[in-house]
Amino acid sequence: MSAKQQSEREFLRHYNIHDYDVPLTSVDLVILAVRDEGLHVLLVKRGEHPFKEHWALPGGFIDVHHDQDLQATALRKLREKTGVDTPYLEQLQGFGNKTRDPRGWSTTFAYFALIPSEHIELTHGANVEAAQWYRIDGSSVAPHLAFDHAHILEVAIQRVRNKVEYSSLPVHLLPETFTLSELQRVHEIVLGRAVDKSAFRKRIKEGDFLEEVPNAWRYGSNRPAQLYRRRPDRPMVFFPRVMSGRTEEAS
Amino acid sequence: MSAKQQSEREFLRHYNIHDYDVPLTSVDLVILAVRDEGLHVLLVKRGEHPFKEHWALPGGFIDVHHDQDLQATALRKLREKTGVDTPYLEQLQGFGNKTRDPRGWSTTFAYFALIPSEHIELTHGANVEAAQWYRIDGSSVAPHLAFDHAHILEVAIQRVRNKVEYSSLPVHLLPETFTLSELQRVHEIVLGRAVDKSAFRKRIKEGDFLEEVPNAWRYGSNRPAQLYRRRPDRPMVFFPRVMSGRTEEAS
């Protein structure tokens, strides 16, 4: 072993994180789903201090003994609350300051997850009294949430709305298979405005991140619609142009 | 005081962060500048363990007694290294896992800063032996950096390259006043390819985030060029379309 390594080893032997004043570090989740023609976020009622009895984003501390990385912490929390195992999960942003948590300097890594609304069973984990879907109306903010969670939620909604304009993100709000009209509807719901059918379909086909499910159709009292599914090899597509959206409101 | 508040107060009296196993939390900075016709990142040589003597991104721990929030920590670090006080500063992403730091589970909030290359004085703060500008070539990664800093740098470069395509970001790499040609050159340097003059100028004017400096010109052995400066009321502009960039390499 080199002298350099020896020296580093010596340093580590005496290092103890408890000797330092460090901030709290947590992971919080903005879990989004489309249900009942509206975008919804999952909130939980806190069962423990601080902010006991307040509604909050699901989240918690990193388990330094079991979590491999931040994403693992986020996935663990998501699984605990929803049972969903393979969502679309993306880091939103970090938040951290002196005042957001009464316990002291605190930071959080906020993630957002998109999940298909079907077959979600809300489970009440430890420290949680209740969980519920809260509808996102316009750009209005949620009611009074614990910590700075109202702010985090706002940032998340903005990010998702924005990303819908130029990426294939919204497919993750739909189940395995879906029709183009259903996909268009999801876009309209998230954006809060109508989208031109023809332009939308041209754009999606151009993006080439979907494939037809052979011989699979959605039937109704009208012409059947082709079912599509995501192409697993194209997890995310970015369009070179945003939907400029001069179109009127969604119906 | 309500029973609820009483209860929360009681909880906080007994709370002590040192009772828990928590991860390390730091803030790291990717400081970028254009100098000598190339994009450069500021690296420092670590003076302390771990990774003593290794090159790393500047950064450090949150000072829970003095820093108000994460941004303040980042600004403090930036000021310590460069003397720059009002850069463009944006949070890049959080990174955190079990293995990135030999001291144990560790997280970092990575920021990137864009600074004009003029009049930067590199200062060696505490725990730092040396600081230097490292040139970013193509998409190649930096040499062996401490921790996962090579990865963080890579993500930062990607983010900046991407953002240059659809936003007014690059003005922050230039001094107070500059010509459109100089701005175009910065775009070309960051993107690594040539940009069409006419299209570029139309786009910039369309964006309307610059204003002419009255009666201010850059002289040379050619036609003088109008000097421009940022419009303070339009800190960032996003274009509805990316520069698709079918153009050849930069000269």
Add this chain to the structure above:
DNA sequence: GCAATAGTGTCTTTTAGACAATATGTT
């Protein structure tokens, strides 16, 4: 005048938006 860079104009290409037309199922 010549070199060099600043700045503009014109034509083409691409893709979204508007909106009409056609297709195919159910009732």
Add this chain to the structure above:
DNA sequence: AACATATTGTCTAAAAGACACTATTGC
């Protein structure tokens, strides 16, 4: 056939790319 929604086509509009042209300085 009537209806409802799926799917496609046609025309227009907006903005970028290619590239040529003009403008203004120093030498």
